[in-house]
Amino acid sequence: MAMIQQSGTEEVHPDVLLVERAKQGDVAAFEKLVKQYDRQVFRIANHITQNREDAEDVVQDAFLKAFQKLDQFQGNSKFYTWLVRIAVNESLMRLRKRRTGKMVSIDEDVQTEDGAMPRDLADWSPDPEALYGQSEMAEILKKTIQGLPEGFRVVFVLRDVEGLSTEETADTLGLSVPAVKSRLLRARLQLRERLAKYFRKDGKNGGGK
């Protein structure tokens, strides 16, 4: 993203200027931030809540909360990362409401067999995307990622889909950097494993092994 050169050598992210204007009551400046990031917030909220209506509510609530709390935004992190943190918290709250009685936490240590996971060793088709139509592919990807444990899914989405750094992901979720790294590796390997049955070279076989 383009940076604006300030008087010194320091570069300032364009969002910082919009946030400054919004803090002074410029609602149009905040609207630009909404338009810039609403799709991403919607995606993240959908991945966590797995419910479209909840995701729409999260978009509204997260931006409103961000607007109300703008004074607390210090500018030492990116506005986007700060916004994502609010959106993740709102999403988890929605999820808890839907699953009353069931614990929802991304902090719990997700236990899996370490390194002992069986591997699908078949090579994939050189162009997996050509095997399925657009909507069929979207369904496969959705179904596959929904099967991941919550704590893995959110790390994969922030890090690999939304492009946050490991440190930003850790900061956003209140996890340590090693915890993020460990979950990311497991998430990637589990997704690969689950997608293998759709994308392997011996052709699509309706999802069976």
Added chain:
Amino acid sequence: MTCTEFLAQLDELIDDEATASLRADLEQHLRECEHCEITLNTTRTTIQIYRSHEIYELPEGVRIRLEQAIMAKCRKC
């Protein structure tokens, strides 16, 4: 290097964070192990496919409605 040791450090290759000596070790293992080479390549493909597909698209009509609702609430703050 065993396959388990390789897999534990797979992300160092994918995220290009391996030190020169670790990279050399990992690449040496790759030359000798087809299974790990497939795992590396297909894991990269997995990430790339998830990155390039919009699974949860926000339809333009819904987007406009949400933006209007957000801004109406902000103006009342």
